Amino acid sequence: MVEERTLKEYATPSTEEPHAIIVYPMVEGNNFEIKLALTYLVQQNQFFGSPTEDPKLHVSKSLRLSGTLKANQEAVRLNFFPFSLRDRASAWFHSLQIGSITSWDQMRKAFLSRFFPHSKTAQLRNQITQFIQRDEESFYDA
Numbered sequence: 648m649v650e651e652r653t654l655k656e657y658a659t660p661s662t663e664e665p666h667a668i669i670v671y672p673m674v675e676g677n678n679f680e681i682k683l684a685l686t687y688l689v690q691q692n693q694f695f696g697s698p699t700e701d702p703k704l705h706v707s708k709s710l711r712l713s714g715t716l717k718a719n720q721e722a723v724r725l726n727f728f729p730f731s732l733r734d735r736a737s738a739w740f741h742s743l744q745i746g747s748i749t750s751w752d753q754m755r756k757a758f759l760s761r762f763f764p765h766s767k768t769a770q771l772r773n774q775i776t777q778f779i780q781r782d783e784e785s786f787y788d789a
Contacts, residue, residue: 668740669748671726674719681716681726688712689730694762696735702762705731706755724751728758736762 689712694705709731713724725748732740739761748754780789 668743668745669725669729669754670746672719672721672750674722681723685712685715686727686730689727693731693733694736695733696737696739696762700762702759706759721751725754728754 689709692705692708692712694700694702709724709728713720713727716723728751729737729740743757748757778789780786
């Protein structure tokens with residue numbers, strides 16, 4: 648049964664803990680710590696969600712940064728990735744269903760399907776198949 652709330656209750660900020668979109672895996676040992684310097688590196692390489700950005704490159708950079716920590720790779724990747732998103736990309740992440748992400752592979756697939764959709768793949772394929780070399784252009788320059 649759904650609890651009825653007044654309009655005022657909807658407008659009042661909640662004091663409850665927000666529910667997590669990501670269900671984080673259990674980590675090995677009790678000494679799991681992410682260094683602050685690595686968090687700064689992640690935030691310096693943020694993805695904004697603009698059409699000119701390359702989401703595959705962003706995932707690759709995320710993997711390289713998280714790869715600097717050898718233990719608990721799944722937990723590190725899932726913890727860092729939300730910090731690497733900004734603007735439209737961050738809004739997309741926060742629109743995901745609570746508890747919908749349980750693995751890095753799920754996160755990567757959801758991110759790429761949103762920011763590198765099949766239509767973009769088809770567009771790039773068409774550009775390759777419709778390639779034209781101009782008369783004055785060398786093949787290398789074309």
